[in-house]
Amino acid sequence: MLKAVLFDDEYIVLHGLQKMIDWSKYGIELVGTASNGYAAIDLVETHSPDIVFTDIRMPGMNGLEVVEKILEAAPEIICVVFSGFNEFEYVKKAIKLGVSDYLEKPITIPMIEDTIQRILEKLQHQKTVLSLEEKWEDSRTELIEKATLDLLLQGDEALPKWRKSFQEEVEEIAAVTVLALSDKSHALPSHPSYFPVYLRNGAEHLLVIFHFEDDSTELLNQLLYWPSENGVAIGSGRTYPKLTDAPKSYKEASQALRYGQFMDKGEWTRFEEIGENPNIPSDLSEQEEAIIFYLRTGDREGLFQQVDEFISKIQSQRLNPDVIEREILKLIYLGMEVAKETGEDVSHLGQGNYLPHVDIRLLNTKEKMFSWLRSQMEMIMDWFLRVRKDKKHNAVEKACTYIERNFSNDLTLQDVAEYVGMNPTYFSLLFKEEMKLSYIKYLTKLRMERAKELLREGHKVAEVSEKVGYHTYRHFSELFKKHAGINPGQYRDSF
Structure with a gap:
């Protein structure tokens, strides 16, 4: 039911309109009356009415001042003004303020009923338009979400459809950044410099940020505290000027989230903090990426679970020995690249010079190859954890001293990692483990x-x-x- 209030300093008008109009017939409840401007404002603040009927001449604050104050705070309220002074200046000011109707006294019952009828028609029209707008907006939002997900998964192929869904706004987009979230969170605060699109891809929660400016400082500023305020972990990919690079940002965001969740729930982890190892191929399978992740994080149980899954997968396929040998060596060399991220020489793994491509040639059965793979991965993990334990405190202490001396400069994680002679990914994990804070925080x-x-x-x-x-x-x-x-x-x- 709609709520209405009635303001007039004449008792007979207030009493007459209150009693002689069948308000309920129109689906309206008259929630209060007032005879002066200040009481009128209090009544509006208390009841938040949909419709206001007010006389112009009232003590304290006149009706037009009341209307001005009401519409300033709540422009959606419908205001009807009546007065015994049908002067042009009053009418002009009332129209300028945005009143819905201006009635000349004496007020009659038919006048009020006719006005109410017009108000109801106007509200119904607004409701219809709003409903259509909401349906259109919902439909357009669904199209944008679907087209954006296709853009992340298909890249170039999905670009024409994505452009069509964004319509005229597409020309204003200067760059794209993908965020991976640990869970659905409150909406990212809006800003004129970017437009966020929330997506679900299976169990993944994603935010795709389309930038209207080259400078992404505002987004970075929001993300520094937004995750902890909302209790989510966030991984962000790099920002790319080409929309066709959105799949790259998506993959990077997923990797960053995984490392961020390992380090601390409720943190924001940038892919730039993790860094890239140029010696590790970018087109790895999920299983190979998982093996690298568990090595870097020192998770022995997770590593051997992935190794066993790899072995089961190989055994289920009828592969010739050369292919099996090649796949096993690929895992060993990936493990060695991760070990190199510590900055130590890995050529002396095991006994003397470590030459896995020579050692595997001495194995003549699949079973021996698989057993050898397990032993090699265990050896790499043990070496990695030993070096980590020996170097962690000194390396982070050295880094903190360097940061304190240089924090007034543009100081990136890459800069600090290079100073202590480590890969940024490895250093990022080590720093968080030792300091209980991410590098950026x-x-x-x-x-x-x-x-x-x-x-x-x-x-x-x-x-x-x-x-x-x-x-x-x-x-x-x-x-x-x-x-x-x-x-x-x-x-x-x-x-």
């Missing part, structure tokens, strides 16, 4: 604490932004507010 925390010191000393916000490594004032200001709860200027002034 550690760096941000360090910068924010130094910013607080400088602000307390009275430095200008723009100067502080530069001194702690943020060359975009706005980016620094928003990050500081999320970290400290107030913006940098307010923080400085409080001291």
Whole structure:
């Protein structure tokens, strides 16, 4: 049922309209009346009516001032004004404010009933239009979601259909970034610089971000705290200017999420933090990628589960010995590449020089090959964990010292990993394990604490932004507010 309120300083008008109109016949409940402007505003705030009937002449605040205040706060409310002064200036101002009707006193019952009828017709029309718009928007959203998922899975082939679903907005898109989520979360805060599309692909939760600007700073700013606020882990792929590279960003996001979940639930992990090993092919199978993951994370049980699945798969196929040998060697050499990420020399694995392509030639049955594969993967894992234990504390301590000396510069994970002589993926995992914070959060925390010191000393916000490594004032200001709860200027002034 619709709610209406009635305002007039004449008791007879209020009482007459209240009693003589059958409001319920029109599906309207008259929830209150008022005889002055201030009481009228209180009534609107209390009941949130759909329709307001008001006289112009009232004590305290006149009817047009009341209407102006109401429509400023809730423009959807329908306002009807009546007055004994049918002057042009009153009418002109009422129309400018957006009133639905202007009735000249004396008010009669037929006048009010006729006005109510027009209001109901108007509301029905609005409802119909809104319903059509919602249906159209829902339909278009489904088309965009389907076309976007096809773009992630098929790349070039799906681009024409995707362009058609986006219509005129397609020309404004400058880049694309894919995010993989551990679970469905609250909507990413909207911003004029990007447009997010939420997708499900089986058990996967994905957010595809279409950028309207080349600069993705605003998105990165939102993602720094958004995951922990919503209790989800997020992996982000790289941002690509070509839409046909969306599948690459999708794969990278999935990998980043997997590593992020291993390190800590509720974190944001960028693919750039994990880094790429150029010696590991990009077209690996899911099983090969899983073996690399379990080696890097030191998960012995997970590794041998994947090795056993690999062996079962090979045994179920009728492959000749050369193919089996080649597939086994591929796994061994992938394991060695992961071991190299520690920065140590892996040529002395086992006894003396390690030459697996020579050793496997001495095996003449599948069973011996499979047993040898298990033993080699176990040896690589043991060596990897031993080196990790020996190097972890010193490497991270060295990295922290380097970060503290250079945090005012553009300091990437890649830079720090190179300084300590490690692969970025390996270093990222090691750093998180030792410090209980991801690299990006550690760096941000360090910068924010130094910013607080400088602000307390009275430095200008723009100067502080530069001194702690943020060359975009706005980016620094928003990050500081999320970290400290107030913006940098307010923080400085409080001291």
